[in-house]
Amino acid sequence: MTSSPPAWLADAVLYQIYPQSFADSDGDGIGDFAGIEQKLDHLAWLGITTIWINPCFTSPFHDAGYDVADFLTVAPRYGTNGDLAALVDSAGRRGIRVLLDLVAGHTSDQHPWFTASAGDPGDHRYIWAPEDLRPPGYQPSPGSRPGWYRPNFFPSQPALNFGYARADPGEPWRLPVDAEGPRANRQALRDIMDHWLALGLAGFRVDMAASLVKDDPGHVETAKLWTELRGWLDGAHPQAVLLSEWGDPGTAVPAGFHGDFFLQFGGDDDGLPLRSLWNNDAGTVSEEWAPARPYFDAEGAGTPQTFLTAWRAATDTIGDAGFAVLPSSNHDFSRLACGPRTAEQLPAAFVFQLTWPTLPAIHYGDEIGMRYLPGLPDHEGSVLGPRYNRAGSRTPMQWDSSTNAGFSTGPADRLYLPLDPDPDRPTVAAQRADETSLIHLVRRLIALRKATPELGASAGVKVLCAGYPLVYVRGSRYVVVVNPGRTPATATLPAEVRCSALEASGVTITDSGDIGAAGFGYGVFEVE
Structure with missing residues (x-):
């Protein structure tokens, strides 16, 4: 039986950094550790507690670093192992933990x-x-x-060979999970984790975590592998965490992970929980997936029920053993600002993400409304099909109005990916100077979440209206209202209440409990 997650994880606000695209300190057009370190004060200002860095190990970069050639040495494009250690130390002084991406399979x-x-x-x-x-x-x-x-x-x-759960006479090369090769690979995972945790890292996000043992119905043997590894981790590094790219929290957490992401794939509904929230088929959706109207849809044609049902099933299974993680987007999936979704639609999405009982994970740039950029060339394996180009979610961070949006001093043709060419593209500097901007809303919501345990990942939730608007109560005295549609909507609380707004735009609640929500309105209220 594994232990409970480290206490710090319950209050975590995760921030995903694609290192190639975040900040370039030396002008070569590719982001690096020193660049990330230079931006730590900004992340601390925003309220981020934990950063997850996509794979940064030595690699030929045929898949943007997810093809690792040396698990114990960082890629020279980012710096040295010493530079990573300095980043971890600097982050720690600001109260920020650092997770690495571990490609295990x-x-x-x-x-x-x-x-x-x-x-x-x-x-x-x-x-x-x-x-x-x-x-x-x-x-x-x-x-x-x-x-x-x-x-x-x-x-x-x-x-890597972690064995097969079942033998097959037609494939005599299949080895059992306890064969010499699979045992060596399990030990290698411990050695790799031990190496980086000794440097001060806080844990790992594990890529394709369900992929290890082959022909494994129900992932039974894969779960045994991760449970064994988690038992070692609990003893050797009790404050370290394992988060998984499994896409099915109700399976991954019982399998030994502290948390798992709702993703664009995985689970019994083939990824519908996340895609039903804010996917709009903007170009990073496989041609095998049918386009679907998300709940955060201006026309009001979606439903939150798909997500709510999947979330409830997962959390009922997980209990206190870990967490479901809700990302705004990621390096493989369309950003919040994609397709027809406009900037005015983003605040309600962040209100939901930062007040719902999951761990929030913000993909770099989403906090200012960076958009998914269509039509980019294939770069380091970004294109997976005619309608599936991941590069649009990996473009350089937009810091200010200087050359290359402040990402790099190098020439534009050497940047890792092209910048958003829109002259009105959002930047961190412009939004920090504007108290009404999205980044200030995200910062206030993070601060409110930290100051109010009942808005965090562990407190209860009761959904009062699962439509337009979505209305739910956190704990016993916080009412949250979001209306992702452009059409005004109404709802009624079950009793007369007196509420004061903690963060609201376009939403009112009368003393008699009547809720009015303007198009794209949102509100977080405290019951007096």
């Missing part, structure tokens, strides 16, 4: 483990099929070893 095909395995038929760190039988999707050996290897995602990402 595969490596780059340039990792020394793989090049050794490709030359040694007796090495079972990876999954190899014999020369005379090529299963679908397997790739040819690049070394002297005959046969075919199994990739996890792109061909350049060979799957």
Whole structure:
């Protein structure tokens, strides 16, 4: 039985940093650790408590760093291990913890483990099929070893061998989870975590966490693996956390994680919980997914019920063992500001995210309303299909009105990705100078959440109206109203109350309990 999550996690406000695109300190067009360190005062001002940095290890960058060639050394484009240590130390002095992204299920095909395995038929760190039988999707050996290897995602990402849950006479190369190769890989995960936690890191977000054990119905053996690893972590590093990219909190937390993200995929509803909130099929949606009207839709054509049902099922399963994490977007999924969604629609979304009982995770730039940028070229594996280009959510952070929006002093043609060309693009500097801006609202909401435990991840919630508007009570005395549609909407509280507004725009509550919500209105109220 694993222990409860570290106490600090319950109050965390997460902030995802795509390091290539956040801040460039040396003018080479690519963000780096020193650039992140220079912006820590801004993150502290905003109220961020924990940053998650996308993979920053040595890599050929065929998949933007998710193809790791050395788990113990950072990529030179970002700096050195010492620069990362300095960043962690500087963040800690500001009360900010740092999580790294751990790619657990595969490596780059340039990792020394793989090049050794490709030359040694007796090495079972990876999954190899014999020369005379090529299963679908397997790739040819690049070394002297005959046969075919199994990739996890792109061909350049060979799957580490954590074993198979079931044997198959037709695939005699399948190894059980306790075979030598799988045992070595489980130990390697401990060694990698131990190495970085000793540097002061606060934990990890684990990429493709459900992918490790193959042919694993119900993820039973994968859950055993992570539960075993969590038991070690609880003893060796009790304040460290594991968050997963599983997309199914009700499965991932019982499997040993402290928290899991609602994502654009995963779970019984194939990702509908997150996509039903704020996806609008802006270009990072697989052609296999049917476009859906999200609840945060100007036409009022969505429903919050899909998310509410999935959230309730997950949290009833999780109990006090961990948390569901609600991201504003991420490096793989459309930003909040995408497609037809305009800036006036974003405040209500943040009011919901920062007052709902989940851990909030803000994708860099969402707090100022950076938009998903369509039509970009494929860069470091960003394009996954005709309608699925992830680059639009990975563009450079927009800091100010100086050259390259303050992201880099280098020439524009050397930037990691092009900037948003809109002359009216939002910037941190302009919004910090404007008390009515989105960033100030986000900052006030974070401060309110921190000062009011009943608005946090652990307090109860009761939904009073699951439509337009959405009305819910946090704890016993806080009423939240959001109307993502442009059409005014009304609702009625079940009893007469006297409420005072803590943060509101376009929403009123009369003493008789009548709620009026203007289009795109929102409000957080305290019952007197």
